[in-house]
Amino acid sequence: AQTVTQSQPEMSVQEAETVTLSCTYDTSENNYYLFWYKQPPSRQMILVIRQEAYKQQNATENRFSVNFQKAAKSFSLKISDSQLGDTAMYFCAFMKVNTDKLIFGTGTRLQVFP
Amino acid sequence: DAGVIQSPRHEVTEMGQEVTLRCKPISGHNSLFWYRQTMMRGLELLIYFNNNVPIDDSGMPEDRFSAKMPNASFSTLKIQPSEPRDSAVYFCASRRQGGKNIQYFGAGTRLSVL
Numbered sequence: 001a002q003t004v005t006q007s008q009p010e011m012s013v014q015e016a017e018t019v020t021l022s023c024t025y026d027t028s029e030n031n032y033y034l035f036w037y038k039q040p041p042s043r044q045m046i047l048v049i050r051q052e053a054y055k056q057q058n059a060t061e062n063r064f065s066v067n068f069q070k071a072a073k074s075f076s077l078k079i080s081d082s083q084l085g086d087t088a089m090y091f092c093a094f095m096k097v098n099t100d101k102l103i104f105g106t107g108t109r110l111q112v113f114p
Numbered sequence: 115d116a117g118v119i120q121s122p123r124h125e126v127t128e129m130g131q132e133v134t135l136r137c138k139p140i141s142g143h144n145s146l147f148w149y150r151q152t153m154m155r156g157l158e159l160l161i162y163f164n165n166n167v168p169i170d171d172s173g174m175p176e177d178r179f180s181a182k183m184p185n186a187s188f189s190t191l192k193i194q195p196s197e198p199r200d201s202a203v204y205f206c207a208s209r210r211q212g213g214k215n216i217q218y219f220g221a222g223t224r225l226s227v228l
Contacts, residue, residue, distance in 0.1 A: 033215050045205060045219035091157065095215055100145055100169070102217060104157040 002027045004094050006105035013082045014113050020067075021077045021108045023092030029053075031097040034068065034075045039107070040088040048090070051075065079110075087112045116140070118220035120206050126226045132194040135223045138187055139208030147217060148181055148191050149205040157205075163189065164211070196227045 003026045013019035025034070036048040051059045051068050058066050063083075067076045079086055092105040119138040127133050139146050147162040161171040166183045174181070178197070183189040193200055203224050207217040 035216075037219075042221070043203065043224075044221045045207075047216055047218070050214065050216060100147070100162055100164070100209070100215075101159055102147075102157075106156050 002029070002094050002096065002103050004092055004103055004105035006092055006108050008108045009106075010109045010111070012111040012113060013079075015082055015084060017082055018078060018080045019082055019110065021079075021090050021092075021110065023075045023077070023105060025073050025075065025092070025094050027073070027094065027096070029096050033095045033097070034066075035093040035095070035102070036064070036066070036075075036077045037091045037093060037104075038086075038088045039091065040085075045091075049077065082112045084112050084114060086110060118206055118208050118218055120204075120220035120223050122223060123221065124224045124226075126228065127196055128228050129197055130195045131227075132192065133196045133200075133225060133227075135191040135204050135206075135225070137189045137191070137206030137220060139189070139206070140210075140218055141187070143208035143210045143213075143218075144186065145209040145211055145217075146183060146189050147207040147209070148189070149207065149219075151203040151205060151222070152201075160191070193225075196225075198227045201225055201227050 005024045032053045034051045038046045049061045063080045065078045089107045091107045093102045121136045148160040151157045160173045161181045163183045181191045203222045205222045207219045209217045
């Protein structure tokens, strides 16, 4: 069975600084997808970024980028130029290709300070 | 486009009562998912549908839980009878098959069973 581990329950960063959230996963699959979702205090789950395992190039979305290390089964999220609105829970998630099941980590609570 | 719409936003009920949670997926999406989020268990998939047909209900905790999708634009999750341990946030998500496997989430229903 696949598992997703987020080892940092809480992180904090000052506005405009950079922060990296860690995620590791365990799978025997070769093809899969990885996601980061953000859950602000409003509770809405919002997709931040998506990575396909067969692509070596790291995904980027504006201030958000990932460091995908397939051999190490690591998928960290880097937030550059942090903003107060980035304060949220961040969940890493795994999905095997040809399934619809998202497996979530336990989340990292990020606080951005002014 | 409107996102995934869930109702009610909050539900407070007494133990033993029937609870019905509702979801309207994004128009054109043909997969629908029900998740439950608790502090103890995190985010877990309860059931999902493809083209209105239940595909995997292995996450449904017990027979008190049931889900239906009578048409492409509506789904319900019913708990009968409800128990205090059912208190959680319930999310609905939808996905367009062939659409990069991205699930879009509603704002969730916070259920409190007293």
